[in-house]
Amino acid sequence: MAERKESWTSLASLLGTLAFCQTFLQLVLPPELRHVSLKLLNRALRCFSSYCYFDVTEMDGVNTNELYNAVQLYLSSFASTSASASRLSLTRARNSSVTTFGLSSNDSIADVFDGVAVQWEHAVTQRQSQPSPWRALPDEKRSFKLRIRKRDKDLILNSYLDYIMGKASDIRRNNQERLIYTNSRSNESRGRPWEAVPFKHPSTFDTLAMDPEKKRDIMEDLRDFAAGQAFYQRTGRAWKRGYLLYGPPGTGKSSMIAAMANFLGYDIYDLELTEVPSNSELRKLLMKTSSKSIIVIEDIDCSVNLSNRSKAPKAPAPQSYSDPDAPDAASGGKDWNNNTMTLSGLLNFTDGLWSCCGSERIFVFTTNHIEKLDPALLRSGRMDMHICMSHCSYPALEILLDNYLGSKGEDLGEVAASELQEAVEKAKMTPADISEVLIKNRRNKEKAVSELLEVLKARADRNEKYGGLREECKSNRVEEEEQEKRALESPEEVRDREDNSGKKVEDQ
Numbered sequence: 211m212a213e214r215k216e217s218w219t220s221l222a223s224l225l226g227t228l229a230f231c232q233t234f235l236q237l238v239l240p241p242e243l244r245h246v247s248l249k250l251l252n253r254a255l256r257c258f259s260s261y262c263y264f265d266v267t268e269m270d271g272v273n274t275n276e277l278y279n280a281v282q283l284y285l286s287s288f289a290s291t292s293a294s295a296s297r298l299s300l301t302r303a304r305n306s307s308v309t310t311f312g313l314s315s316n317d318s319i320a321d322v323f324d325g326v327a328v329q330w331e332h333a334v335t336q337r338q339s340q341p342s343p344w345r346a347l348p349d350e351k352r353s354f355k356l357r358i359r360k361r362d363k364d365l366i367l368n369s370y371l372d373y374i375m376g377k378a379s380d381i382r383r384n385n386q387e388r389l390i391y392t393n394s395r396s397n398e399s400r401g402r403p404w405e406a407v408p409f410k411h412p413s414t415f416d417t418l419a420m421d422p423e424k425k426r427d428i429m430e431d432l433r434d435f436a437a438g439q440a441f442y443q444r445t446g447r448a449w450k451r452g453y454l455l456y457g458p459p460g461t462g463k464s465s466m467i468a469a470m471a472n473f474l475g476y477d478i479y480d481l482e483l484t485e486v487p488s489n490s491e492l493r494k495l496l497m498k499t500s501s502k503s504i505i506v507i508e509d510i511d512c513s514v515n516l517s518n519r520s521k522a523p524k525a526p527a528p529q530s531y532s533d534p535d536a537p538d539a540a541s542g543g544k545d546w547n548n549n550t551m552t553l554s555g556l557l558n559f560t561d562g563l564w565s566c567c568g569s570e571r572i573f574v575f576t577t578n579h580i581e582k583l584d585p586a587l588l589r590s591g592r593m594d595m596h597i598c599m600s601h602c603s604y605p606a607l608e609i610l611l612d613n614y615l616g617s618k619g620e621d622l623g624e625v626a627a628s629e630l631q632e633a634v635e636k637a638k639m640t641p642a643d644i645s646e647v648l649i650k651n652r653r654n655k656e657k658a659v660s661e662l663l664e665v666l667k668a669r670a671d672r673n674e675k676y677g678g679l680r681e682e683c684k685s686n687r688v689e690e691e692e693q694e695k696r697a698l699e700s701p702e703e704v705r706d707r708e709d710n711s712g713k714k715v716e717d718q
């Protein structure tokens with residue numbers, strides 16, 4: 211008892227001494243010296259502490275610190291369930307339905323990594339008045355302070371931070387709502403070339419009606435792409451991939467883009483080429499796109515006249531040998547006129563040096579008329595994958611039946627299923643047309659199936675009589691191969707072929 215009394219007395223006297231020292235320092239020392247002496251005192255105390263501390267500041271100079279954002283996301287993923295966090299902040303972005311938990315100012319939270327306990331504290335202080343170059347900085351200075359035992363620092367620090375970065379990017383991919391950006395000249399004049407709105411298209415690879423094998427190939431390709439950082443680094447290739455989606459209207463090209471974005475968790479940049487006045491503007495737009503995004507150019511055959519290459523000013527005659535297969539030669543000469551949008555400008559955007567001013571980006575071009583595309587766009591190496599979206603096959607129909615009626619093909623009974631199978635292959639209707647019939651009758655499964663069968667049979671009969679929807683993919687593929695062959699011809703071969711067919715050689 212006497213011992214406890216004694217220790218309380220000594221603690222009280224220690225506190226008294228500290229209070230006296232503080233008052234003394236405040237009275238005697240000028241503010242600058244006081245600040246320095248407090249800093250020294252802190253440093254001295256830290257020498258005796260068994261912990262070390264790391265500051266992860268929000269801003270790194272005038273740039274945002276990616277690690278700060280990652281830590282914020284990572285902590286918010288378990289802040290709401292952590293017993294150690296006593297006070298949380300709640301935020302929700304405009305037009306968003308996701309609530310984010312965060313650590314309130316100066317609150318702390320405990321975490322364990324590889325069996326090692328650490329502590330994070332969120333420090334928020336007011337920024338002093340900013341000199342002019344730093345005006346853009348936020349008024350508050352925010353940082354996360356990491357506390358680790360000195361003996362654990364070398365064991366976990368690097369791997370823990372890598373883990374946080376990885377976790378944050380997973381959280382972003384899974385939770386964050388996707389955005390769709392679009393460009394317009396009026397936005398450009400306001401200094402914001404891209405305008406974003408939340409992207410809520412519900413299409414996924416599960417709901418997409420197409421041949422399951424083809425679907426699997428595309429999903430695997432996308433998965434490999436997203437996980438391919440090391441591969442692209444090792445092989446010296448830009449981390450980007452191009453897909454050309456072609457086929458008649460209503461076969462699901464837009465739905466496929468939405469499914470890709472939802473699958474990878476990427477944002478979409480819907481590039482409206484008619485709103486881009488020149489190649490230099492195109493370059494500026496590209497520079498303002500972010501990584502982990504899909505850049506889409508829909509209806510590439512009709513958005514701008516990219517094949518009017520003969521109208522572009524001609525390049526000066528080459529002094530020495532020029533490779534006829536080089537992109538510029540194939541696409542009608544170098545971009546000599548930066549005031550117009552040309553095919554070479556677009557190819558430079560997707561393919562050339564400018565395509566690398568970001569990483570992990572996917573380019574998707576769509577067209578209803580692949581035969582109208584310039585061969586330069588189809589040449590191997592330009593678009594990594596050509597995907598034909600065609601009429602509805604039976605496996606695709608099964609997905610639509612599941613989507614709209616909640617029934618699998620086999621639920622319909624053997625007779626109905628085989629009748630549907632035969633009719634759908636002959637009818638060559640698009641998934642959009644079939645969806646219409648199913649949506650209309652979605653409350654009555656039997657009626658939906660019988661009406662669909664009727665419509666399919668009628669279409670199949672008509673096809674037999676008049677010849678139906680062309681075998682788009684087959685005929686397109688033949689034309690495509692011919693165009694690819696032509697693109698690889700030497701200028702002499704082109705001239706010979708054109709002369710023989712009596713046509714003018716436009717590109718020479």
Ligand SMILES: Nc1ncnc2c1ncn2[C@@H]1O[C@H](COP(=O)(O)OP(=O)(O)OP(=O)(O)O)[C@@H](O)[C@H]1O
Binds near residue numbers: 461463465578643
């Ligand atoms: N393959 C498909 N799988 C599921 N639904 C589809 C598919 N194709 C079309 N649809 C349905 O039809 C509608 C139109 O499809 P979508 O806009 O994706 O076709 P598209 O090929 O991009 O057409 P367009 O060339 O006219 O832009 C979609 O809203 C979707 O409901």
